[in-house]
Amino acid sequence: MSRSIDLFIQRDQPIEELAEEVGRLCGLSLQPGALPGTWAADEGEVHVELRTHPYIDDGDLVLEHYRYALSGRVANGTRLSDAPVTVLLRMVSETLRKAGLSTLLVHDLQYRDQAVAAVVAAEPGPQSGGK
């Protein structure tokens, strides 16, 4: 049983422009994915996919604020918080936030990544870790 890790990203531009921006800022080589409208990258054993996400707001997860999600999956038996894909998406989240993009990292569509939430909470000034 796999679980998802999703980095929600707010950007109004088309997905191909966001894919290029994420690639340039984060060093990810995003290529057109298997499904139309998706972009994918492989970093070692980590696979992530960028797409327009279909999810709705759920409590403090204000997902509809974000247009896109960069998502990966974690196999059962591996802690989500320690998984290589989670570490990668934390790095992408931090890089994008420093570049002024609004992001939100969510575990298995259930709760925020606590490491990113703690960093965002500690930052002075306007927060960009979620609406």
Place this chain on the structure above:
Amino acid sequence: VARRLADEGHDVRSLRESRGGGRRPDLAVCGTAVEVKSFASAADRPGSPPTDRSVYNKLVDASGQAPHVVLTGYGSGLTEATVRRGLARFTRSGPSAALTSVAALGDGFDLAWTRSPVSERRPVPGRSRPAPAIGL
């Protein structure tokens, strides 16, 4: 979930994550793809118990992986009423055509939903075709 299905006499095989990524189902049950979605236990997740919106999002996620879905919510605070509301929301506005069946297991409930074939329902002349019936 796999053990339970096997105990019921099904041939259950666990499917590995595909190398190079991609979304694929968790199990093959008698050759049919089944996706299992679980809610973390209350001890393992911060915040409130799953809501109907949580159920909706899980079903949307699963709909891209397999036509048959099992939701498990043992210890998470997921209730039968929440599952029903989430499923109703999903059939109203989600990509429900992608799913053939949904089962939901949790503390005190064991539910199943199966899509009724649209072809068995006659459209009323001059009106739009009715949505497939659902039942839990």
